[in-house]
Amino acid sequence: MTYCVATLLDTGMVFLADSRTNAGVDQINTFRKMHVFERAGDRVLVLMTAGNLAVSQAVAHLLHEAAVDPHADSVHTAPNMFEAAVLVGEALRTVHQRDAAAFKDHGIEFNASFILGGQIRGELPRLFNIYSAGNFIEATEDTPYFQIGEAKYGKPILDRVITRSSSLAEATKCALISMDSTIRSNLSVGAPLDLLCLRRDALRVQTHRRIAADDEYFRMIRSAWGESLRHAFHALPNPTI
């Protein structure tokens, strides 16, 4: 399983991905699910992947390959983020064409989803959620975040605290709390985490860190947030029963 979350703020974007993959509980591995395409000063794009790992890796491979081919349309040449999202969808459809029949023969679901976010010079930062069929939606003014993978455990805190006017630091803190709730409830989501922050108009990566389970700030969040919840819980009056 996977959990990835990205927030789109007035001041920039925050991306957080776990790195655990599993093909059954006896086959758990660590794979990076975050891919960064950066041309400092011109564009920075971040792709996060969920679903079938072979499909996600094949899509990332096609995108990376095109990005270094001077004759190909790629995320490095796309005129805007919308066209970049189209390229991700097309790469996914290419993989589908190659693999879907074999998947069907083996009873495997063709299942992949992506978050693509970033900024290309001349545009504001934009955020997309790309589905298995290669179609996608874009975050609007009312949508400060997208999630893929095991989204439910970590959604309530996002709904309650994240708005477009949240700061990058607040959105990072919230993404880590959301990840913590997910990790506690689903064994197949786990550290290390990939955290990436972009400041609006910087057109380069602001922060890109790998957060291990023993990371000091993440450990503080994990214990302090549980403690805060218990404290808040006990502070509310009990019902009469």
Added chain:
Amino acid sequence: MTYCVATLLDTGMVFLADSRTNAGVDQINTFRKMHVFERAGDRVLVLMTAGNLAVSQAVAHLLHEAAVDPHADSVHTAPNMFEAAVLVGEALRTVHQRDAAAFKDHGIEFNASFILGGQIRGELPRLFNIYSAGNFIEATEDTPYFQIGEAKYGKPILDRVITRSSSLAEATKCALISMDSTIRSNLSVGAPLDLLCLRRDALRVQTHRRIAADDEYFRMIRSAWGESLRHAFHALPNPTI
């Protein structure tokens, strides 16, 4: 959809169910998902249902019918909670035998799950989770709660605050917070709610209330909990990014 949660405590049990059903977003209705079988002084059993409404209602019907038949084995005559859970599983298998082929013809999944809890004189309170196949598991010392239906949004708070030594009032408060998180995130879960509390060894219902969306305590919980979360969130130090 549905959300039901039951907690098993040293001092008794708390059951909470929503009442919204939907067959598509244009067909939303209110149906009671909690059924009570009480013989004060001898036993009290609570059944909560999730999944296909026709299946759940058929199972409840068979159980209620048997309960008033002096010649039938029923939840009123079962010597212990385990045998009562067997009866629920058997009722479900009877419905499966009648309906499963037709469901298959129409491409409908045969999908139902139940929480059965309560106490029969001579035993401690016991709690069971019954699956579509009629098999079931029982809560043990390490398991203070079971959920059925849309369980994920409301799970983190249960994991963080409920233990066997929580009071009935605390468990009620926690169940309502867990329900609130679920209602906020899934439109197909909604009030009115059915709340029921049992005190250990009372062998009768302690509290059984229908909680409407405008219930004073629930409204307080809904607004105060969100406020507490935001407060706790902002009180934690921000990361350096």
